[in-house]
Structure formats: C-alpha cells, structure tokens
Amino acid sequence: MATSPATPLPPVPTTGFLPPDPPLEAAVRAEGEKLFALMDAHPAPGLFSKKGAYARLMDWAMKDPAFKTQLFRFVDVLPSLDSSTEIVRHLQEYLGDKAVELHPALKTGLAAASLAPALVAGPVKAQVVDMARQFVAGEGPDDLVKQLRRNARAGLATTIDLLGETVVSAAEADAFLQRNLDVLDTVAAALAKDGAPAFSDLGPSGPLPRLNLSVKISALTPDVHPADPENSIVALKQRLRPILRRAREVGAFINFDMESYKFKDLTLALFKSILEEEEFRPAPPVGIALQAYLRDCEADLRELIAWARRLRRPISVRLVKGAYWDYETVLAQQRAWPVPVWSRKAESDANYEKLTALLFDHADLITSAFASHNVRSCAHAIAQAGRRGIDPRAYEFQALYGMADELKAALLQTGHRVREYCAVGALLPGMAYLVRRLLENTSNEGFLRARNTGEATKEELLRHPVELLHTGDRKPESGQAPAGYDSPVSGVRSPPFRNAANTDFTRAAARDQLRAALQAAGARLGRRWPLVIGGRRIADREYVPSVNPARPAQIIGHWAKATRADADAAVAAARAAFPAWRATPAEARSAILERAADLLESRRMELNALLILEAAKPWVEADADLSEAIDFCRFYAAEMRRLGRPEITQRVPGEHCTQAWIPRGVTVSIAPWNFPLAILTGLTVAPLVAGNAVIMKPARQTSIIGAVLMEILTEAGVPPGVLNYLPCLGSEVGGHLVAHRQVDAIAFTGSRAVGCKIWETAGQTLPGQANLKKVVCEMGGKNALIIDSDADLDEAIPAALYSAFGYSGQKCSALSRLIVLAGGYERFLERFLAACPSVPVGDPAQPGTVVGPVIDADARQKILGYIEQGKKEATLAWQATLPPELTAGGGYYVPPTVFTDAKPDHVIVREEIFGPVIAVMKARDLDEAFALANGADYALTGGLFSRSPGALERAQREFLVGNLYLNRGITGAIVERHPFGGFKMSGGGTKAGGREYLQNFLFPRAIAENTLRRGFTPPEE
C-alpha cells in the first residue's frame, strides 16, 4: 500500500543504473548507519562468532583457496560415505593434498587416522552435521513447527524450503510432492492452534498468510527440458496444481524460487501460465524470486508487472541477487554463450537498487520482498520506500536461517517485517544447500565476508554501487573469455580458433527459427542430387531415395548412384586437379575453409532441419553436429596456416635447417551416417586444406547431407576436381576406390568390419602405385562408464542416461557398459532404473526428444536381435514401451533397454550394438572395475564418476581409452578441447580435431642448406 510522496518521482529509466542522487544517498547512509549501530549493539552468535571450530574453519578457508575447495568437496561427498574407513580415506585424499596448507598437528592426525578410522570418522561426521545444522532448521514437520513458533516469538515470519533439489525419476518427484502436501497439512494444523500472529505476519491491511512455502521447480518432475517448455510445463503443472490447491485450502502462500538460468524462462512461463488457469486466478497468494545479477532481470520484471496488470493479479516478487554466479559464468564460457550475469559485483548491486525502485513504482499491485544480507541493499530499499511514502509494513525483508541474525534483529527493531527462509530436511542429503551457504559466507566479493572479517569499513560497505563501478578494478566484460580460454596456439593464428556456439534452445526465438526451418525443409524435399566429378554434375544415373527414419514414407531426396567407372573418373579428375591445388598457398586453402564455415553457420537452421529429417538427429544433437562441422573447418584452417610455414628444426651456424609439409596426393573420404555432417566434413576438409584432392563418399543413408556439403564447399571456392562428390554403395564402388593404385590416402570412419577390410586392402601395394597408402581409420567402441560408490548420483544418473540413450545410442562414443561398484550398486540401480522412463522417446522433430528412431530397418533388426540375445544371457531390468502412435508411421524405433547381471563373456557385453542398449555389471572394487572396462576389444571412450581424488587419479593411469571423461558424460567431444579417437579395434590412434591430425595427410620434408660461403654466413645466423 502506497501513500503518495510530496512530489511525484520520475519513472525508473529503462537504460543504465540509477545514478547517485544526493538526498536519497543521505537517507541510505542514515538508514545504513542505523542498522549497523543496532547490529553492533547486539551481535548475534553465528558462523563468524569468534569461538568455535566453524569460525576457524571458515577463516582458514578464506585464507587458503585450495583448502576451501578441498574442504567443501569433502563436505559434499560425505553423505555418500557409509563406513569409517571410507570417511577417513576421503579425508586423507582431500586434505592430505600437497596444495593444501594444514596445521602440522592436523596433518599428523590425518596420517594416523587410518589406524583407528572409527575414532576419527565419527567426530568428523558429527562436526559436518553440526555445521549443516547451522543452516538447516530441522529434519521434519515437527522441527519446523517448533522453528516457526520460535521465529514468531522473535517477531519473524517464516518461509519453508524443503531440501532436495534434483529428482531423477517420477517416484522421487511424487515423494517430493507428498512432502510438500504433508508440510502444508501439518504446519497448517499446528498454526491453527496458535494465538496472535507475529509482528512480521501483519501487513498494512491485517494478517498475512503465516504458512509460506518456497518451491523449486526442478524438484517437481524429472521431465524438465528447458528446450521443450511446452511439454515441461504440462509435466510441471501436474505436480504444482495439487500444491496450489492445498495451499488455497489451508490459506498458505506459495513462492517460486529461482534456480539456474536454464530454468529461468521456464519458471516464469510456468508461473504465468498456471496463474492464468481459472481456478488459481484469485488464490492462493503467490510470489516468485527474480535475480538481479541477470542482465535480463529488468526486462523480465517489467514483463511480469505488465502481465500482472493485465490479469489484475496481485503477486509478490522476492528480489535476490542470485545464488549461482560462478556456475552461470563458467557454463556460458564453456558453451561460448553470452554470460547472462553481470561480471562485476557492483553491477549486480546497482541493478538490485534499480529494480527495488521499479518494484516500489508498482507497489499497488506487487508486494516486494528484499532477500539480501547486504546492509546497503536493505538500507537503500528502506530509503526508497521512505521517499515514496510507502508504509514499511507494505514490503518485507527476507534472510536465511542461520545467517545475518543481527541484521534480522536490526530490521525488526526499525519496524520492518522480516521473513526467515528455513530449509528443512535430512541434514546429510542437504549438502548441496550447505555448500552453497558456505560458499556465500566465504565468497571473495560477498558482503558477509567483507563485514565479518573487517575487510571493508562501514563507510565502504555503504557506498553507492555505481561509484564503485567507476573506481573498482575492471573485470573482463561479460561474454569475454578470461585469459587462457583462447586456444593455446592462437598466437600463431589469424583469426584465432574459437569453437562455434551451439544454439541455446531455451530461447523461444531459436525454437521458432528451427520450427520454421523444419517447415520450409518439408516443402523442398524430394530433389534429385547428381554426382559431381571434376566440376561436372552427372545426372544420368540410377537414383536412390533417402528417407526419414522417423517416417520412412517421407523421401528427403534422391542421390545418383556412382558406378566403378565413375570412381575411376573421380580419381582421374582428382589426380588432374592435384598439382595446382598442391601449389595453392596454404593461406588460400585455409581461407576457403573459413568461408565454408561461415556458409555453414549462415545456414544453421536449414541444415539442422536437414539433419533432423535425414539422420533423425534430435534438435540439440543436430545443432552440435553442425557446430562440429564448422569447428573442423576453422580448426583445420588454422592448423594448416601453422603447418604451412616451414619450421626451423635446429639453429646451427652455417646451415639453415627446416622441415616443411607436402600433401600426399588423392584422398578418399568415407564417412558414416551417425555424424553425417560433422564427420563427413572433418574427413573431407582435413585432407583438402592439407593440399590433397579428395573424393568424398558419404554414407548412403545420409547422402543428401553430403550433397549439400558439396554445394557449400564449392560455393566457398574449392576448385573443380579438387573435391568430387561420389555417393555410392561401399560394397560395390567403395572397395574399388580403396584399392585404386592412384589413391594415396583413405580417411575412414565407420564399422570395425569395414575399417579392418580397408586397412587390409590399403596394405597391398600394386604395381605402379606411387605411394604407400595412408589409412586414417576410426571405428567403433564398447564404451564403459564406471560408477564409484561415492559418486554424486544426481549428476551420474542423468549423464549415464544421456551418454547411453542420446541419439538412440548411435554414437561411437555412446555408453554401452555401465560398471557399478558393489558398495553403491543397489542405491545406484534403484534410482537409475526409476529414472530410465523419464528419457523422452519420440519424433526427433519435437524439441524435447532424446531418443528417436535408429537409422534404418537393418539397424533396427540387428539391435532387436541383440536385445533377444541379452534376454537369454542377462536380466532384462527395464525396457521402454513405445507408444503405438510413434511406430504407426513405420519409423525405425527401438525401445531403450537396460540389462543387469551382465558378465564379461556375454555377447551384449563384448559386441558393439549401436543402439539404445545398456549392459550393467557389478564390480567388487576399482581393480575389478578397471579390469572389466579395459577388457574390451575396443578403446574409444570411457568414464568414471567418483568423488575420490585417488580414484580419479587411478583412472587417468589405468583406464586405457582414447577419450577418458571424469565426472561427466562420455559423449559430445568438442574440436580441439577433446581431440577424438581411440586405439585397439576403435582405430589407428588418430585424433580428429586434434593438433596432429592434419599430419596424417602430409609428408614431412626436411631441407638443409649450407649458408656458409667463403667463410661468412648471412647476418641472421
């Protein structure tokens, strides 16, 4: 409720932060000093009280960042450790780390701990539980009711947060829903017996709901897919409606917490959409948290206010700065996406103040809740309200249980309502929450640390954030990579190599673009694509249709089938074009690749649509495939520039010694269908930029994508004959090409059977053959992921599911053997099997699909055969049921399947399946786990989920695969970051997207020139 100020204030400007305004600043300082004085007069004992082990630990953590990392990691893993020996082992591994400075007595204690683990483990666990207790108000509803009453006696209102964030299965989501309903019932019943409301439960027009529950949407359903908001919202509403209904019945208030950025638009959309439902328009009272550290927070808030006005729906907004700053920054940098948060702390503070003013401009409809422990942010809100004549009871402050107690008291004493955010739940599983609080308390830039350690004076703490922006050190602007992010060799490149950014499909505009592209592509299907040999389009051949695996009746296009004579013609054309291409400077060849990369990028959505239709790639997979193709072009272009300059091998007076590279000759590139654009591009442009002439043979299932790539490379400037497009059947014409005496290199990715045959054929030297043939051969995998008993299952389960079932398990890197350590086997398996049904199976044209059809009828038949075999030798633990509407169109769908009790000699454990089938094995210990993992014919990718530094170190030494992934999924290699390729029957040890790759298509030449003439040398020597 607002009473008008003497002179109306101008509206909050839409651009820039609020500049310092002297009268307002004076009021902010006065309010701030008042709060500080009250806080100093009644210091509350807490985390930073001078006594106590926590204070010492936190002190230590702030002084030694290495100790802080290791301590918080230990706190995070502790709940999963179920024996004293394990606790002691982890403690030693974390805190025994050489980088960590420990008190000598503690070091000795740690070293001796293995002698009597129980003596150490018990107290350590108790201490961590105690630490958690500082931030968690209790375990169950009874504790909660007690806390609510305690708060009420102190004048505080309460909002309840039920601990538990990630749910991986419907069962877990149901359990969480039930806990919410139980809390609403129990607490409502208890409060009904209580007397008068607390000071903070009284608003300007009377009592406010005393029961106030904060909800996180990620805990409501496992089916949250930010790229598919429509279906996610349907799933979320199913569990949100019962909560809102019960809240309405018991007169409770529901607040939507705000989580990481990827959920932000979804949370806002859900909030609006459910409140637009007739039954929830009048009640219950609701609120939502908005994060001022986000650059788009202001736009969201303005949009929310406009929406609330349209609906005439009063709501609350909890204004926070945001709890995931590091996470958002790192993630955006990893993905080359714009960083969504402000890069400087003062910017978040300044935005907070601007949004405070904006909220007050709409105090007639929006009730503000300022959730901050920062005295300046609170004082500013008080001063803003004061200058607008807003009743202090018309808004509230919120603070966390266990933190900023003296601020809560000071705010109460100055007549402000304060609500405490009380997390409740089992202490040990609530560690994610504890770690967030510990980080907040010790954060370098946080108010709490600055105040509690005395690092800043009160004067400094009350300064206007915009002033700090002008005086403070400048950090890199958002979106700008920190030092070291650029490619390590960028110094020699022009322009430096940067990975292409995948599309962020959480953005509605991106989803609309791809939908439109899919529609447009539908209208262009069925075209005929001729061969291209020596720059000539050869159309009079037999044509083969290429179909959509999700709807085989839909023909994507027809490709001309090359004959043996065409193959001979292509080799002749390539040979003829080779000398001029070899003589073309590396710089010019690189520039062509970069133009191709630009063309690929400019046609991103159109190509995504084609990948979805011809290869049945789900949206994000299609988009990643395209990014990888672009990366190959840019990375190999940069690499060729580097290799194109002769390198001095040794500096010695009187002799100029260099090494240079020359191309091999004619290369045949034979690509698979599973990365129909990325691998085909990589296998083609690498030899091409190295100066070879190339014959490109795409997989028959995805030859239309190959034709489009040919079109793009031609448009980019690859001369006639230097690249030839030769779709054909491998058995008829591919073999002929490999054996051809005028072919110098073969770049192949595909099955083991074909790869080995190519290797063998290429090894035979024919009369008249100029060179020994080079074969770059990448084949399959039987990839294993090991789950240690201390693994973080909230992370491991989604990663395992995606690695195994993403793109229907049709990646050479896909997970097919899941090796689970006995110590955590039951716990893992129960959650894992319960989580399997949440993996979306469907038409890849739908944005949320993870598992689409497999590539063709043959593949489907083969995989189904393996599933039958699995049923004979292992236990069928789970299999998806395919909805009839999915299979009605004849799509090549295979139900994702999980077998347990698999043994090393089983066929499903030994042979590559190339479909969504997992074999789970139990391992006694890490020794056995590594032995099982390494006991395959293949060595491509592999992974380990563990929170034991020792186990992670062992994996690096003992888990022998080409690409080892620790604590993450095992698919999704990125060019340059993860050079890709394996050994054993997975390939010849080459690394696509790695720095040595181009050398496969080059011969090195060493040149030594005697520069000593009549006793003198050129000056530079």
Ligand SMILES: Cc1cc2nc3c(=O)[nH]c(=O)nc-3n(C[C@H](O)[C@H](O)[C@H](O)COP(=O)(O)OP(=O)(O)OC[C@H]3O[C@@H](n4cnc5c(N)ncnc54)[C@H](O)[C@@H]3O)c2cc1C
């Ligand atoms: C009751 C309550 C409820 C909350 N609910 C939520 C919620 O739903 N969602 C949520 O995300 N958070 C929530 N938070 C946490 C909140 O977002 C803040 O992380 C926390 O309160 C610290 O902010 P502050 O104003 O108290 O402290 P300050 O020390 O003033 O601010 C610290 C904050 O500044 C920001 N920051 C730090 N470094 C930088 C930098 N270099 N550049 C830009 N910004 C930076 C970060 O947001 C950091 O948390 C809640 C907090 C409270 C008290």
